[in-house]
Each structure stands twice: as C-alpha cells, then as structure tokens.
Amino acid sequence: MSSVRPSTFPKIQAALDAGADPLGRARELLPLHRRWTQDSQILESVRPVIARSWERAHELKNQPRALTAQDLRARQQENRELAALMPMVEERLLSVAGQAENQLVVTDGEGYVLSVLGPMAVRRQSDGIGFIAGARWLESDVGTNGIGTAMAERSAVQVFGPEHGREEQHTWVCTSAPIISPVTGKLVATVTLAGSFRTAHPHTLALVAGTAREAESELAWQHQLGLNQLRNAVSQPEGDYLLVDEHQMVAASRGFSASARISVVGGLRAGRIWVNGLGAMAAEQVPGGWLLRRSAEQTLLELIERPLPHAVLWIGAERTEVPLSAAHWRILQLLADNGPGLDAQGLAQAWSQPVSAVTVRAEVSRLRAKLGGLIAARPYRLVVPVVVSG
Structure with missing residues (x-):
C-alpha cells in the first residue's frame, strides 16, 4: 500500500533549547510580538514557522467557536478513526502530561477540541482562555497557536509564550502535532501537550511528533487490515x-x-x-x-458553456458532471478544436489573451487531475470523442 505522506518528514524546531531560561526567552519575544501587532513588522529573529503563522493570522478578531454539548458528543462518537487511536495516545502522553503539569488536548481534523485531560489546576487555567472541549482552535479563530499552526503547517510545532497570537495565551507553551491519514492525506486529528511556558522543553516536541507518527502508522495498519478483510469477503x-x-x-x-x-x-x-x-x-x-x-459502452465528453462552464462525461446513457473554471473551459475548448493536440506553448499562443506557457502547463496539470486521464500528454489531447454545446 502506498502512502500519501512522504517518507521524509519536515524538519521541526523546538521553541527553546534544553536548559534555556523560559522567562528570559519570553522577555526576548515580547518586543517581537509588539512590533508585529503594532507595526505589522515581522523581524528576522522570529522563528520561520511562527513568522509564517503571524503572516496568516494577522488582525484576526474572531472568538473561539464552540460546539453545543450535543454537537460535541456527536463528533466524539462519530470519529471512529480517532476513537481507535485514543488508547494509544493516552498511554503515550497522558502520564507525561501530568508529570510535566501539562494537559493533553486532542482535536478532530477541523480543529474542534474533543478531549482535554490532565491536572485540574491546568484545566482551570485553560478554561479561562476558552481552551475547552467543543472550542475550535484554528488560526482563523484565535491566531497563532499550537493546534491551528500545526494544522496549517501539517507538521509538529511548538508555540512558546509571546509567539502566540493573543496576549492571554502568552503564559502558555503548546506543543502540537497533526495526525494525517496515510490513505486520504486528510487531517484526522491533532494531539497537544499544553501548560505553563515555564514547562517548555524540546523533548516534548519530539514526544508529541513521535506519537502522531505512531498514530499514522496505526491508521495505515488498520487500513491494510481492512483491505485484507475486503479481499477475503468478496468472491473473485x-x-x-x-x-x-x-x-x-x-x-x-x-x-x-x-x-x-x-x-x-x-x-x-x-x-x-x-x-x-x-x-x-x-x-x-x-x-x-x-x-x-x-465497460464496452461508448464514451463521449460534452462541453457546455452556459449557464456555467462544465463538462459532462457520458458513458452510454449515464452521465458524470464536472464543474469547470474559465481557464479549464478554455483549455478543453482549444483541445476540442485541435484533435491531434497542442503542447503548452501551442495552447498559450491560441489563448484569447496573453498567457505564459508555464501558467498553461500548471492549469492543464490541475485539469488532468480533475478529469482522470481524459487528457493525454505530449501533446495534450483528448482521448475520447468530444462535442461542444452552447
């Protein structure tokens, strides 16, 4: 079974070195945060992962969105992939969280907090900033934070003190990692250890990232088991x-x-x-x-321009409709008019307005992904008969 995720993982960077003074580091970061919030300037000394997040999350005024109790229960019960992973996640992280005076926070793939576990004293403090079950913690909701930034980066991150977007989070360190399905490439969950910024340690980042990777391996194994069961259940x-x-x-x-x-x-x-x-x-x-x-049924591609551009793939009497952007409509129109095909340069020259071959090549790549092999390459050409309707 192939995996959607690459075999190599992006390099991750802890917020501070082992033995570093958390209070001193927080004092160093405060002027950087103020320069960003007051003057919209991100200085070079800001860590790259935080700089990217600040760029994405600047001037966000939303409050954390919260689920109703009923919706929260529904998400907890319906997320079967995450439910299967929770025993392993808790075994790896919960005892460590308690010893480090951190809490273990687990969200679903949309950033909604489904579980908050750990010392009651830490949980009371997190309640005060809306870090509770049912809240959504995307960057678009609460600015730079461990959960939202890990989701945006699709990589483990550690957000320390004044690296957080909002001042009420400046006394926290949040170490988060996404769990990404090796089958679909979609976010399944995030796992986070969060507590006082004084508890920050680089080993926490390695631990959380390792747990997320173990969870992804478990998902891959579960999927392979499902394929084996499917193979055995259906007669050839x-x-x-x-x-x-x-x-x-x-x-x-x-x-x-x-x-x-x-x-x-x-x-x-x-x-x-x-x-x-x-x-x-x-x-x-x-x-x-x-x-x-x-299937031996005849296949035909119909291009329809109005009211909105779209293509209809006919296989016999059955149809599949595919919405098209203006650029994708133009590409298909040109290919329909040029049966032997056109390369990227030829498409660019036939375009109704100036466009580069590089831009055309990128659009064709996206269109080929959408139409599943109906467009061959070298040169680009349609592999089934085509008609153009008004």
Missing part, C-alpha cells in the same frame, strides 16, 4: 476485475495494471464510471467496497 469473479475500497485503494485485481490507488472522475458510484488510465468501467457496490469491470 470471472474475467478481469478490480476490487477497491471506499478510498479507491486496490484490494485485489486481475487483468489490470493498476497502482495502489485508482482515480475516478466524479467518485465511486454504482453504474458506469471513468477510471484514470483504465477507461470506462462498470462499478458494482459490494460489502466494504466496489467491484469494477470493463
């Missing part, structure tokens, strides 16, 4: 086929040279679909996944 049909799960990951196949994950225009559904690199397929839902076989 006659002829060529693909058996995939709900994430379009391949559990079994015969007669197809497919990667670990397929790409389907418009997503999986019962009926006729188009699979990138494989063409038209007939999809049948089976327990836990989808069974795909070749």
Whole structure:
C-alpha cells in the first residue's frame, strides 16, 4: 500500500533549547510580538514557522467557536478513526502530561477540541482562555497557536509564550502535532501537550511528533487490515476485475495494471464510471467496497458553456458532471478544436489573451487531475470523442 505522506518528514524546531531560561526567552519575544501587532513588522529573529503563522493570522478578531454539548458528543462518537487511536495516545502522553503539569488536548481534523485531560489546576487555567472541549482552535479563530499552526503547517510545532497570537495565551507553551491519514492525506486529528511556558522543553516536541507518527502508522495498519478483510469477503469473479475500497485503494485485481490507488472522475458510484488510465468501467457496490469491470459502452465528453462552464462525461446513457473554471473551459475548448493536440506553448499562443506557457502547463496539470486521464500528454489531447454545446 502506498502512502500519501512522504517518507521524509519536515524538519521541526523546538521553541527553546534544553536548559534555556523560559522567562528570559519570553522577555526576548515580547518586543517581537509588539512590533508585529503594532507595526505589522515581522523581524528576522522570529522563528520561520511562527513568522509564517503571524503572516496568516494577522488582525484576526474572531472568538473561539464552540460546539453545543450535543454537537460535541456527536463528533466524539462519530470519529471512529480517532476513537481507535485514543488508547494509544493516552498511554503515550497522558502520564507525561501530568508529570510535566501539562494537559493533553486532542482535536478532530477541523480543529474542534474533543478531549482535554490532565491536572485540574491546568484545566482551570485553560478554561479561562476558552481552551475547552467543543472550542475550535484554528488560526482563523484565535491566531497563532499550537493546534491551528500545526494544522496549517501539517507538521509538529511548538508555540512558546509571546509567539502566540493573543496576549492571554502568552503564559502558555503548546506543543502540537497533526495526525494525517496515510490513505486520504486528510487531517484526522491533532494531539497537544499544553501548560505553563515555564514547562517548555524540546523533548516534548519530539514526544508529541513521535506519537502522531505512531498514530499514522496505526491508521495505515488498520487500513491494510481492512483491505485484507475486503479481499477475503468478496468472491473473485470471472474475467478481469478490480476490487477497491471506499478510498479507491486496490484490494485485489486481475487483468489490470493498476497502482495502489485508482482515480475516478466524479467518485465511486454504482453504474458506469471513468477510471484514470483504465477507461470506462462498470462499478458494482459490494460489502466494504466496489467491484469494477470493463465497460464496452461508448464514451463521449460534452462541453457546455452556459449557464456555467462544465463538462459532462457520458458513458452510454449515464452521465458524470464536472464543474469547470474559465481557464479549464478554455483549455478543453482549444483541445476540442485541435484533435491531434497542442503542447503548452501551442495552447498559450491560441489563448484569447496573453498567457505564459508555464501558467498553461500548471492549469492543464490541475485539469488532468480533475478529469482522470481524459487528457493525454505530449501533446495534450483528448482521448475520447468530444462535442461542444452552447
């Protein structure tokens, strides 16, 4: 099984070195924070990860958004991936949190706090700044903070004292790491150790980051187990086929040279679909996944300009509609008018206004990802018949 995440992880930097004086470091940071808030200047001495966050989070006035008690319970109960990870996360971090006078905070993939565990004294202090179960802690809500910045950076971060966007958080250190699904690439959760800035230590960053990576490995293992169960639960049909799960990951196949994950225009559904690199397929839902076989139905791409530009992929009598930006509409229109195809330079020259080949190449790349192999390369050309409607 291939992973969405790269095999190498971004370099992470602790907020201060082991043995450094937290109070002294906080005093050094205060003038930097004031220069940013008062003059909108971010000095070079600000750590890069914090500088990027300050750029994103400047002048935000929102208050933390909170869920109702009912919505909070629903999120806690419905997040099955996170629920399966919680015993391991608590085992790795909760006792350490208590010993360090920190609290363990876990959010879902949207930044809503689902769990706050740890010493009651720390929790009372966090209540005062809205750091409570049900609150949302994105950068867009509360400025630079461990949770929101880890989510934005998709990497473990440690936010210390006056590095936080809001002054009421300046007495805190928050060490956070995102848990990212190795299957979908989506944020599943964040884990955070938070407490007084005087408890800051670089080892905390390594511990939290390591726990998040272990959680991602657990998710990968659970997914592989699910693929094995799907493979064993579905009888192999006659002829060529693909058996995939709900994430379009391949559990079994015969007669197809497919990667670990397929790409389907418009997503999986019962009926006729188009699979990138494989063409038209007939999809049948089976327990836990989808069974795909070749389809002999005629395929046609219809381009419709009004009222809003979109493409309709017809496979027999079944249709899949794909919204298009103005640039993507223009690319398809030009390719429809030039059957043998055009390269990026040719598309740029045929454009109705000045545009660079580099810009065109980037737009074609995005369009090809959306249309799942309906556009071949070298030169760019449509691989199915096309009609243009008004």
